Amino acid sequence: MEPILTLNNLTKKFGHLTAVKDLSFTINKGNIYGILGPxxxxxxxxxxxVLNVVNKTxxxxxxxxxxxxxxxxxxxxxxxxxxxxxxxxxxxxxxxKLVCNIKGVDYCKIDEKLEVVxxxxxxxxxFSTYSLGMKQRLAIASALLNDPEILxxxxxxxxxxxxxxxxxxxxxxxxxxxxxxxxxxSHLLDEVEKVCSHVVVLRKGVKLYSGRVDEMISSHGFxxxxxxxxxxxxxxxxxxxxxxxxxxxxxxxxxxxxxxxxSGTFNQYLFNQGIVLxxxxxxxxxxxxxxxxxxxxN
Amino acid sequence: MFRLLNLELQKLxxxxxxxxxxxxxxxxxxxxxxLSSLKINVFGFFTLELGELGVFNFPVIWHLTTFxxxxxxxxxxxxxxxxIGNEYSNKTIxxxxxxxxxxxxxxxxxxxxxxxxxxxxxxxxxxxxLCIGLYYSSYNEFNIVIRETNFLFAYLVKLIGFFSLxxxxxMLAKRSAFALAFVFILYIVEWITFxxxxxxxxxxxxEKIQNxxxxxxxxxxxxxxxxxxxxxxxxxxxxxxxxxxxxxxxxAIVLAxxxxxxxxxxxxxKKRDL
Numbered sequence: 001m002e003p004i005l006t007l008n009n010l011t012k013k014f015g016h017l018t019a020v021k022d023l024s025f026t027i028n029k030g031n032i033y034g035i036l037g038p039x040x041x042x043x044x045x046x047x048x049x050v051l052n053v054v055n056k057t058x059x060x061x062x063x064x065x066x067x068x069x070x071x072x073x074x075x076x077x078x079x080x081x082x083x084x085x086x087x088x089x090x091x092x093x094x095x096x097k098l099v100c101n102i103k104g105v106d107y108c109k110i111d112e113k114l115e116v117v118x119x120x121x122x123x124x125x126x127f128s129t130y131s132l133g134m135k136q137r138l139a140i141a142s143a144l145l146n147d148p149e150i151l152x153x154x155x156x157x158x159x160x161x162x163x164x165x166x167x168x169x170x171x172x173x174x175x176x177x178x179x180x181x182x183x184x185x186s187h188l189l190d191e192v193e194k195v196c197s198h199v200v201v202l203r204k205g206v207k208l209y210s211g212r213v214d215e216m217i218s219s220h221g222f223x224x225x226x227x228x229x230x231x232x233x234x235x236x237x238x239x240x241x242x243x244x245x246x247x248x249x250x251x252x253x254x255x256x257x258x259x260x261x262x263s264g265t266f267n268q269y270l271f272n273q274g275i276v277l278x279x280x281x282x283x284x285x286x287x288x289x290x291x292x293x294x295x296x297x298n
Numbered sequence: 299m300f301r302l303l304n305l306e307l308q309k310l311x312x313x314x315x316x317x318x319x320x321x322x323x324x325x326x327x328x329x330x331x332x333l334s335s336l337k338i339n340v341f342g343f344f345t346l347e348l349g350e351l352g353v354f355n356f357p358v359i360w361h362l363t364t365f366x367x368x369x370x371x372x373x374x375x376x377x378x379x380x381x382i383g384n385e386y387s388n389k390t391i392x393x394x395x396x397x398x399x400x401x402x403x404x405x406x407x408x409x410x411x412x413x414x415x416x417x418x419x420x421x422x423x424x425x426x427x428l429c430i431g432l433y434y435s436s437y438n439e440f441n442i443v444i445r446e447t448n449f450l451f452a453y454l455v456k457l458i459g460f461f462s463l464x465x466x467x468x469m470l471a472k473r474s475a476f477a478l479a480f481v482f483i484l485y486i487v488e489w490i491t492f493x494x495x496x497x498x499x500x501x502x503x504x505e506k507i508q509n510x511x512x513x514x515x516x517x518x519x520x521x522x523x524x525x526x527x528x529x530x531x532x533x534x535x536x537x538x539x540x541x542x543x544x545x546x547x548x549x550a551i552v553l554a555x556x557x558x559x560x561x562x563x564x565x566x567x568k569k570r571d572l
Contacts, residue, residue, distance in 0.1 A: 014571075051396045053572040074398040085393040087384075089313050101305050102397045142397075 001028040004150050004181055005050060006066070009059035012045050012205075019045040021205040022059070027150065027183060032176050034196035034213070035185040036291065042205035043185040044082065047154055051079055064149075075103050078143030079152035084135040088128035092119060092138055095127055096145060103146045113141040117171055133164030140171055150181040157191060169195065193287040201294060208294050216290045220257040223266065226279030227253075233275050242266075252279070302407035303414055305399075309381065310411065316377045323373035324419060328426055330370075331363050335430045353527055354434035357446035361523045361542065363427040364453040367419070368520060371457055374415060375464045379477040381408065382468030392572045405564045408465055416457035424450050452519040452544040459516050459552040459559075466559040469566050485513050512559075515551045519544060 005027040012020040020042040027033055035043045048054030050061050052070050063073030086095045096110045114120045117137040122130070130138065136156060143151055153172070157165040172195055176182055186192050192199060193213065201209040201216075209216055227233045230251070237243050237255050244258035263282040270277060285293070310316045335354060353362055385391040394404060424447075432438065463484075467477040488511045495504035508514045521542040529539065 048571070052400075053392050053395050055569065055571055071398065071400045074396065077398075079396045081392065081396060083389070085389040087309065087312070087388060087390055094308070094312055098305065098308055099397050101301060101308070102394060102399050104301075 001030075003027065003064070004029055005061065005063055005183075007046075007050070007059070007061045010046065010049060010056055010061055011058045012042075012049060012054065013057045019205050020049070023202075023205070023207055024059075025200050025207065025210045027181065029149070029181050030179060031198050032182045032196045033184065034192035034199040035183065035202060036187070036189065036192050036199055037202035038187055038295075040204075041187075041202040043187075043202060044154055045205075046202075047079070047081060047152060047183075047185060051077075051081070051152070053081075075146060076149050077152060078146060078148035078150070079154075080136075080139040080143050080156065081152075081154045082158070084139035086127045086135070086138065086142075089126060091126055092123045092130075092141075095138070096142055099142050099145055105146045109145050109147075113144045114138075116144065116174070117141045118167075133160050133167065136160060136164070136168060137171070140168070144175070148180065150183060151175060152183045152185075154185045155187070156184070157186075157188065189286075189288045189291055199287075201291065203295050213287065216287070216294065220260050221282060221284040222254055222256045223263070224279065224281040224283065225253045225255060225277055226251055227270075227275055227277050229275055232273075233270070236270065236273055236275065299406075299410060302403055303410040306381070306407045306411035307414075310377070313384075316380060319373050319377045320415065323370055323377070324422060326373070327367040327370040328422055331366060331423075331426055331430065335434065352436070352530065354430050356431050356435045356437055356443045358523070358526065358530070359427050359431045359435065360446045360449040361520070361526065363423055363430075364449045365520045365523050367423045368453060368456055371460055374419075374457075375461065375481070376474070376478070378408075378412060378461045378464040379468040379471075380474040381411070382465065383472065383474035383477065386472040395572065401567045402564060405465075405469075405560065405567060408563075409462070409560050412461040412465065413458055416454055416461065419457060420450055420454040423453065448544045449520060452549065455549050455552050455556075456516050456519045459512075459556045462556045462559040462563075463512055463516075466563045466566075469563045481513075488513055509548075510551055512555045515548065515555065519548050519552060 003026050007024050007026070010020055010023045011018065023042075023046060035046065037043050045054055049056045050063075050070075052074060063070060063077075068076075087098070090098070092114065093110055096113070097107060099105075100107055100110065111120060111123070114123050117140050119134060119137055119141065122134065127135070127138070140153075140156070143153075156172070157168050160168065169191070172182065172184070176195070182195075184192065184196060196213055198211065199209070199213045199216065200207060225233065225237075230253070233253065234246065234248070237246050237253070240255075242257055242259050242261045243255045245256040247254040247256075263280060266282075267277060267280060310320065353359065385394070391404065395401065399407075427450075428443075431443065435443075437443075464477065464481060467480040467484075468474070471477040471480055488508065491511070492504050492508045492514075495507055509518050521540070523542070525540055526542050529535070
């Protein structure tokens with residue numbers, strides 16, 4: 001796999017506060033990565049360092065094969081950080097022309113990218129007249145101008161209404177389908193779960209996990225069960241070799257598994273033991289539950 | 299280089315406020331000089347014609363026009379500090395860097411814009427002086443006309459120097475109003491230091507030291523011309539004599555400040571987390 005961004009023991013201190021601590025991970029071409037972490041966990045600082053706006057304290061990072069300077073590499077990167085930042089007195093087209101001049105891209109890309117984000121009709125309106133959703137979409141258009149190899153998005157749906165969030169996610173999915181590598185920082189777990197294939201989890205500047213989303217914790221999922229014969233069911237579960245742990249809340253019994261077992265076999269087994277289930281659901285932990293387990297454990 | 303200049307010009311000329319200020323900073327001195335050269339009838343009592351006084355003779359006119367025009371540099375100074383202040387308040391400085399402009403290029407684009415507008419201003423003042431001079435001057439020999447055109451060069455250096463100082467204060471304060479306040483504070487500090495030095499040593503030494511300070515050294519490039527005009531009227535009064543010429547070391551001092559302020563602006567941006 002072709003690496004796009006490699007971080008090696010990257011550290012950033014703001015006075016006494018260590019915002020990013022010994023962070024190492026690699027972004028490979030073609031995947032969609034999420035950087036996940038609560039507010040203040042160092043996501044934006046990490047992105048700021050690799051984007052040349054925050055100075056690192058120690059460690060290093062390299063773009064692509066390592067032979068490209070950060071300055072040149074950024075011309076092959078599209079990035080938006082936190083809020084969309086443009087000149088309020090310029091129109092969308094004028095703002096994008098400026099970005100074209102910085103990145104060395106032809107002006108003919110402007111209309112093409114405005115089309116992608118659905119802002120073509122408003123291209124001659126001043127940026128200051130845009131709604132937040134439109135500003136964010138303009139920022140995406142701007143990041144796409146150079147047909148980047150990697151698109152970096154820092155909390156792209158922050159502060160948007162549900163429609164705006166939906167529009168942005170649709171655009172991200174479209175871009176991902178074209179094979180562009182995406183790095184998405186977010187504190188919204190379902191956002192990362194819906195969009196990303198790989199995830200880096202940060203807390204207080206420390207990496208807790210990096211890898212595929214579905215392998216985040218080694219878990220075989222759990223069953224949610226209900227029966228009219230609660231006591232017998234609990235007794236049976238406690239002695240079952242595949243069940244590691246049970247939790248009882250109201251009438252709902254949650255049985256965590258320590259090895260894979262399919263629901264049919266499990267149901268058949270219980271029925272043979274004389275227990276009739278009124279409720280059976282087999283689930284894997286949602287990313288939120290996995291995330292909380294991960295952050296609680298450490 | 300043209301790419302960077304182009305970037306900055308786009309940022310400035312699409313902004314209505316800075317467009318107006320740039321226009322004023324060029325047109326106002328132009329008109330003041332033009333108007334002063336006209337014959338003005340003061341309420342029918344007497345006619346005022348500065349041309350009669352011989353102030354528009356070559357080579358004095360170069361000294362006079364550059365001195366007066368440089369008083370209007372404050373308008374463009376507002377543009378310089380606001381072009382930094384706006385980048386910070388709109389956070390576009392961050393976006394520019396993310397889009398692939400290096401920190402060095404960012405400062406250079408500002409510096410090129412300063413040089414560009416200073417050159418335009420110098421050319422305009424040069425042209426108007428030449429026209430008025432050719433109209434009024436008693437001497438039109440080529441040698442006399444081009445004598446003391448080094449005042450034009452001094453004017454250019456003075457503008458670039460002063461605007462570099464504003465650029466640095468703009469980067470330091472991040473806000474236009476604070477940056478202008480810093481320039482004003484520097485002015486006061488320079489005079490206080492001058493006062494202290496006079497008290498400690500004497501006026502002569504204090505003045506020599508003060509001539510190296512940023513604002514004073516820029517002012518000193520083009521000395522006030524009033525005494526010179528008076529001198530030409532009363533050539534026998536020895537006490538009016540003073541050194542008004544543009545000296546190479548005065549230019550060197552201002553160029554050194556220019557280089558220092560531009561470099562410090564870059565260092566400041568490089569060290570800063572945005």
